[in-house]
Amino acid sequence: MIELPKNQEYQGSRSRQCSTTLYFIFSTLTFSHGPIIKSPLSKIVVVVWCFVVLILVQSYTASLSSILTAKRLRPLMTDLDQLRSSGDFVGYQDDSFVRPFLVNHNFSESRLRNYTTKEEYAAALRMGSKNGGVSAIIDEIPYLTSFLSDRRYKNDFRMLGSIYKTPGFGFAFRLGSPLVHNLSTAILHLAGWDEGSRIERKWFGSASPPMGPSMVPDMGSTPLTFQSFSGLFVITVSISTLMLLISIMRSIHAKCTGLTKAEDESRPLQNTMGGDPSPVPQPFPVDGSDNSGGVEGSSENVGGIEPDSVQQNGIQDASVHAGHI
Known part of the structure; x- marks a missing residue:
């Protein structure tokens, strides 16, 4: 436009x-x-x-x-069933109850490999099951949180899969000890309020939380919509409309x-054609002669002669007054 x-x-x-x-x-x-x-x-x-x-x-x-x-x-595997059907090697912490836990879930003992340190965990996971390592490591959440809180590994690995509850940790006291009630109350207080999460963040940092199959986040980017570029479109429409x-x-x-x-150019012409009594200037003589041999039109002899047709010796004389036009 x-x-x-x-x-x-x-x-x-x-x-x-x-x-x-x-x-x-x-x-x-x-x-x-x-x-x-x-x-x-x-x-x-x-x-x-x-x-x-x-x-x-x-x-x-x-x-x-x-x-x-x-x-x-x-991740290709998010629970024990997929890991068991894949036939890959699985790691666990040495001297941990995780080994009998995996055996009870129908894992072959020949596919289990034990490790002790964080460095062994990282090396085994990086090599993979086909290169002498493991595809996953099954361990207790506190130990995995400690492993992922290490700056060397928190960007390379992630805690995935379902959470399988076990009896967990316990504290043993002699019979009749008054500490049983107090400690049980303190544990319930930590588990039911945000104090436990605060202590965990203080000592282990914000490590990746455990996730079940339905809790695995979408790793794709946020979908782009019209609202994502609404500011650009507003600027474009405003500038285009202004221009x-x-x-x-x-x-x-x-x-x-x-x-x-x-209008300014047409005003002199209207005044001249509107009946200005001033006569039109006479044409200058042709061929530099004062006597042109033409018939001069005037108020006396113009009545029976057409000004456009008055010619003599090939020269047309239109010297009539404006009042006679």
Whole structure:
């Protein structure tokens, strides 16, 4: 609309204008603009729109890459059933009750490997089951939290899978000890309030929480919606509308200025044709002679002679007064 009044590229029939406009819009997606723009206002609009297109294209590329790679980054095994059916090796902490726990869940003892330190955990997980390591390590949550709180490993490993409850830890006292009631009350207080979580964060940091199969988060990126780019669209629409309004105001101003000039130029002609009593200046002599041989029209002899047809010696004389026209 801004280019239409002056740019020949955007003129013609309605179908040609629509096709040219649509082609220019889609050509900006690949930054290969076809039609040439001439107005400075149009250039401002196109610069802003190209900036928005750049952000849209880059965001779409990042979102597409995330969609294509998200499934590859998800863990293949999230519970003991998948781990047991895969036939991979499984690790556990040495001298832990986890070994009989795994045996009770139908894990073959030949597939179990015991480790002692955090370094052994990390090395076994990095090698994998096919290279002499393990696919997963089953251990108690406090020990896994301690392992993942280490700066060397918290970005490389994650706590996944279902939580299998076991009897856990216990404290033994002699019969009739008054500490049994007090300690049980303190444990319930820690488990039921946020004090336990605060102590855990203090000593182990914010390690990855355990997650069940239904709690595994979506590792893909947040989906892009219209609201994600609402600010850019608002800016684009505002600038485009402002440039269009400026273009319309300039066109109106140009038309008003042209009409004013036309009126100023037509005023002397109207005064002359409106019956100005002043005579029209006589034409200068032809061929530099005072006696042109022509018939001079006057108020006395013009009545029966047409001024346009009075000729003598090939020279037409139109020297009549304005009052006789």
